Amino acid sequence: MTPPSSGVSAGAFDKRDNVVIFDTTMRDGEQSPGASMSHDEKLELAKILEEMGVDVIEAGFPIASNGDFEAVREIAKIVKNSTIAGLCRAHQVDIDRCAEALKGTQRGRIHVVIATSDLHMKHKLQMEPDAVIDVIARSVGHARNLRDDVEWSAEDATRSDRQFLRRAIETAIKAGATTINLPDTVGYTYPSEYADLFSWMVNNVEGADKVIFSTHCHNDLGLAVANSLAGVQGGARQIECAINGLGERAGNAALEEIVMALKVRGDKLPFETKIDTTHITRASRYVSAITGFPVQYNKAIVGKNAFAHESGIHQDGMLKNRETYEIMTPESVGQAPSSLVMGKHSGSHAFRAKLKDLGYELGQNALKEAFGRFKDLADRKKHVYDDDIIALVDDALARG
Numbered sequence: 001m002t003p004p005s006s007g008v009s010a011g012a013f014d015k016r017d018n019v020v021i022f023d024t025t026m027r028d029g030e031q032s033p034g035a036s037m038s039h040d041e042k043l044e045l046a047k048i049l050e051e052m053g054v055d056v057i058e059a060g061f062p063i064a065s066n067g068d069f070e071a072v073r074e075i076a077k078i079v080k081n082s083t084i085a086g087l088c089r090a091h092q093v094d095i096d097r098c099a100e101a102l103k104g105t106q107r108g109r110i111h112v113v114i115a116t117s118d119l120h121m122k123h124k125l126q127m128e129p130d131a132v133i134d135v136i137a138r139s140v141g142h143a144r145n146l147r148d149d150v151e152w153s154a155e156d157a158t159r160s161d162r163q164f165l166r167r168a169i170e171t172a173i174k175a176g177a178t179t180i181n182l183p184d185t186v187g188y189t190y191p192s193e194y195a196d197l198f199s200w201m202v203n204n205v206e207g208a209d210k211v212i213f214s215t216h217c218h219n220d221l222g223l224a225v226a227n228s229l230a231g232v233q234g235g236a237r238q239i240e241c242a243i244n245g246l247g248e249r250a251g252n253a254a255l256e257e258i259v260m261a262l263k264v265r266g267d268k269l270p271f272e273t274k275i276d277t278t279h280i281t282r283a284s285r286y287v288s289a290i291t292g293f294p295v296q297y298n299k300a301i302v303g304k305n306a307f308a309h310e311s312g313i314h315q316d317g318m319l320k321n322r323e324t325y326e327i328m329t330p331e332s333v334g335q336a337p338s339s340l341v342m343g344k345h346s347g348s349h350a351f352r353a354k355l356k357d358l359g360y361e362l363g364q365n366a367l368k369e370a371f372g373r374f375k376d377l378a379d380r381k382k383h384v385y386d387d388d389i390i391a392l393v394d395d396a397l398a399r400g
């Protein structure tokens, strides 16, 4: 069997390891109701993700529609530095269609999924567990005959019986899978539980050392990012995520949060990604613009307020040393420099700094007077703009 193309080994907890960043904005993200993207928008997004340094771009689900097929085919042709993945159910026809879409690239990955939880096997697939094992062997084997890079996903892995899941994973590895993904499909797991699932599989599955284990977390309980990081702690070396956390229902783990958590807290989880983080805001804004999904103001990393400070105490701290209230710089994620937002919580130090920026140097008395007027205005008005401050100071100066 050819070793995994990224050269990342499972299990080891080693500073030199990279975590593979697998972006699924165009596949799971597009499954978010109302988030569809046009062909050209997908091509543009693929270029942004490639420039950003994403390792694997899941560009679509080729059997789902001609549009998805064409998008995967074009992206596979134009992107040179990232692996392009296409999703398939464990059906020969899906796999053949995916392989066809990936023909134009040396770096194509066939991603095969089938459910392994009792609930899904009984009610959705209506198959006996032994029959699922046979399908895994056949579908992964077929995919591996077409491509060297094959990912197998155990849908609803976190609600699957552990012994059965182990058997299913061993079957996929024997059939040629190079990445094993254990999705938390319904966002049900807890960080400690997810970490334990990976460490148990890494230690108990025969052939675990030949593959990369991957996380894929949904955000139904708001735990997708925490669970993904816990998965890495347990031995996963690929994280599946999406820009702005786009994805089915409450979404997937947000790429920007995962990448910055690994970068800022390398002391806790010593793994690196290849992402150039200065491209993060551009990618976030682009995805928001093409899907029409606004980014909430207080969204971590990419929200409009992520580096804005209004309280007087915070503004005072920021003026003295920005590390008092910022754990990363806005520039490091491609955001505009931090802003001290002038509002009713602002203090006199920030007000004086703002006046200086606007070109005013007031004496003590005039400053006190202008600050009092500013506070009155801020009590009445939700947003105090630079023009409001200019008008207020000019008026105070004109009156002498």
Ligand code: KIV
Pocket: 028, 087, 113, 153, 154, 155, 156, 181, 183, 184, 185, 186, 216, 218
């Ligand atoms: O959430 C999930 O289980 C998935 C699989 C297709 C990987 O999206």
Ligand code: ZN
Pocket: 028, 183, 185, 216, 218, 247, 248
């Ligand atoms: Zn998913």
